[in-house]
Amino acid sequence: MRAIQITEFGGPEVLNVTELPDPSAGPGHLLVDVSRAGINYADTHQAEDSYLAASTLPMVPGGEVVGTTPDGRRVVALVGTGGYAEKAVAPEALAWDVPDAIDDTTALGMIVQGASAWVLLRRSVHLAPGESVVVHAAAGGVGSLAVQLAKAWGAGRVIATASSKEKRDLALDLGADVAIDANEPGLKDALIDANGGRRVDTVLEMTGGTVTDQSLRALAPFGRLAFYGMASRREPSPVRPATLMAHSTTISGMWLAHVFQLPGDVMRTALEELFGLAADGRLRVVRGGEYGLAEARRAHEDLRARRTTGKLVLDPSR
Template sequence: MLTLAEVPDPVPGPGETLVDVEAAGLNFADIERLKGSYLPPELPFIPGSEIVGRTVDGRRVLAFAARAYATKALVKDAVEIPEELPAGAALALLVQGLTAWHLVRTAARIAPGESVVVNAAAGGVGHLAVQLAKEFGAGRVIGTASTAEKRDLVLGLGAHAAIDGAADDYAERVIEANGGAPVDVVLDAVGGPVFDAALYALAPFGRLITYGTSGGTNPAPLDPGLLSERNIAVGGYWLGAHLRLPGSTAAAALTELIELTTSGQLRPMTGGEYELGQAGLALADLAARRTVGKIILRN
């Protein structure tokens, strides 16, 4: 239902900057917005929330922006990025990169030497979480993925082991991949039976952090007795709510992610590029999981 239309240029308000959009990033949240299942929009509606672009004074910036599927957009807090950083790689660092950074640093508080499992490790957040967990000192990083091809990709990102992420015998496979010992941390975006199985892969005082439910909601309420019996903790993370908190550390985290990427220590996966007028096709391909890595709309 998306069509390309001519609309007036946005007018900056207090604290806003007009940016010529070089590229806009696509996210699954954009699909949910258009379906009306997540923060239903008022029509007419221009989707998107992240851009790489250039300010009037010539700075190349990365920023969150409402109405991002456009040639011009308004931003408030922008981070300057180097010319050599590809737009797709830069855009992978916003929603996915910041989520992965905070999963490792803020939500799970991974300590040096701890063992970490990243479910859906070939995904947009997962592939970055694998690399960041290792970069920030995890002793052993295990990634789960659904196919042999994806598991090879996860190993290529630096994971010590890659295993099938199916719920059946999940805990046994995780423990085997960790040398016969339960793990300290599981980062989970799958939910459902995988979430339940992951509880039994945790070592005492281990942490399970949930940040998505791509595999469905949990079949039964979480039993508090199970947590105390096993001395484990369950937490959650959502970047959107975090960014609304006063004193957000997003700018500092994003600066570190950019530095790690430009130095080659972090490798965001980039996928296809579509023209702005192909936004509907791009979202359809994303929804059908026909893409790998960050996909963008290019002006």
């Protein structure tokens, strides 16, 4: 089969197309003929071995696929690694049937990015109806879905940030009440102004650096910030527990892998709600572009340069 293989860690330049033996599925696993693979920002960290889970070489990157099994099931699955290929192996417990009404890109958009938005709003910040929510990187895969879910679940005001006018316009089109420049030097005040002069209740943050710092300062008493990425690759300032107490502030971190340690099938619950909203036309995955296998380097370059919006997918047939 054709696949992308990494034999040394680094940037997009380490992604190489190669021929590899077809994988085989052992007990408890499914072989998936991949129709599309998802491309996530986490894949760029995987390639340079800076992700939360350590990478080992040689490696086929890519953590999510949609396709068919030998018995004809159409599934979307989490594979950890191995997604950027014509065939992949997935644990049976991490594969979910895709309804006929859901296309490949939508299925891939929901399994990591949609589920992340769902968990962030439902479990990390516990968004209550009427509360304000700031969604950073609102034109991205998680952000674009979080904006829509927050509106669907009764947020009082959805404040989006994005780095260009086109991305801010997209966030407004998705339902954000206001969209501001992510590079605004006085971001704290801009967030408060966007909320009608009131400090904000919740923040979904994946940028890091001063964006995190300014967002924390914009929180109202009992405000919550959920941190789920660091796209700038810059650490925020350290936070002292006494500072949290002084402002009744909550900071949480979220890595989707941990939902599988919770009681009950949280992923199935999330996906059933997400697929239902999508089938009803109340939630849409923004199509950010489709790349052939030989274009994987360009996909990572575009991601790291923040040139993308929505969901990116890889077509292993070309």
